[in-house]
Amino acid sequence: MKLYANVFGQGKPLLILHGFLGMGDNWKTLGKQYEDLGFQVHLIDQRNHGRSPHSDDFSYELMVNDLHEYITTNHFESVNLIGHSMGGKTVMAFACKYPDLVNKLIVVDIAPKYYAPHHQEILEGLTAIKNASFKSRSDADDLLSNYINHKGIRQFLLKNLYRKDKNTYDLRINLKSLKNNINEIGKALEPEQIFKGETLFINGKTSDYIKAEDTNLIHNHFPQAKIEGIENAGHWVHAEQRDAFYEVTKVFLNN
CATH class of the missing domain: 3.40.50.1820 (Alpha/Beta hydrolase fold, catalytic domain)
Known part of the structure; x- marks a missing residue:
């Protein structure tokens, strides 16, 4: 690769x-x-x-x-x-x-x-972002705050967010594969x-x-x-x- x-x-x-x-x-x-x-x-x-x-x-x-x-x-x-x-x-x-x-x-x-796997809430929050539609990064942060209280961690995770086209945001990570293989991380x-x-x-x-x-x-x-x-x-x-x-x-x- x-x-x-x-x-x-x-x-x-x-x-x-x-x-x-x-x-x-x-x-x-x-x-x-x-x-x-x-x-x-x-x-x-x-x-x-x-x-x-x-x-x-x-x-x-x-x-x-x-x-x-x-x-x-x-x-x-x-x-x-x-x-x-x-x-x-x-x-x-x-x-x-x-x-x-x-x-x-x-x-x-x-x-x-x-x-042991310990990223479940983070992955749930990122999944919510992946499945949602929103107009700005601050909207994404508001959504992620339902899962993660720590603003610094949210800012770190939202570096993965990018504008796919004029009206759509997406994540640079392969969320599906990372969730499916979460046991590999530890x-x-x-x-x-x-x-x-x-x-x-x-x-x-x-x-x-x-x-x-x-x-x-x-x-x-x-x-x-x-x-x-x-x-x-x-x-x-x-x-x-x-x-x-x-x-x-x-x-x-x-x-």
Whole structure:
């Protein structure tokens, strides 16, 4: 599958993979900062997200294959990878399968463990938007507020909304496939999946995605892993505390 990516800068390739229901452009501000560090930044839309192709099939194995195709098509000898949440699971699995292609790995607010499905209300809200007709983005926000109280999360999700034609809005995600394959999102890495390269896990200290008891599991899969917590940040740590996140990642990437 030929993935869509927004690419800018010159230098060592840095590939960034967004989380569930996100898109590469969520990372544009940070991407420009990494460009200034001397990286060629690739903000990738994973399958069924953003401007990348839609498919009935959806799994980490497929997303790893998509990423491998992207890297080999671009003739990269090795890359640096950043992945948030679902994207973090993708880059973890990729690094374990293709360690020689990975220089440094950054995993954002996700552990290599199983997570039970927990996006039901969000998917219900997006389904309501998909099935409704409305005249403005604010109308869509009003509808989504019936399902999601947090305005910041609604704004994040509504980045998927685009004007299909003069009178119609649509979503850039393949909602049907993501709902049908929701159990794939939380899957754990297999015990034999190990990456021995340089790895940084970053978690928001108010998020519960990475817990203290996950430390041993992380080191079982990633023996060189460092784990850094960022204060006053939740699951979207890179957006909530962008400056602190940038500083931690800059040090790791530059060393």
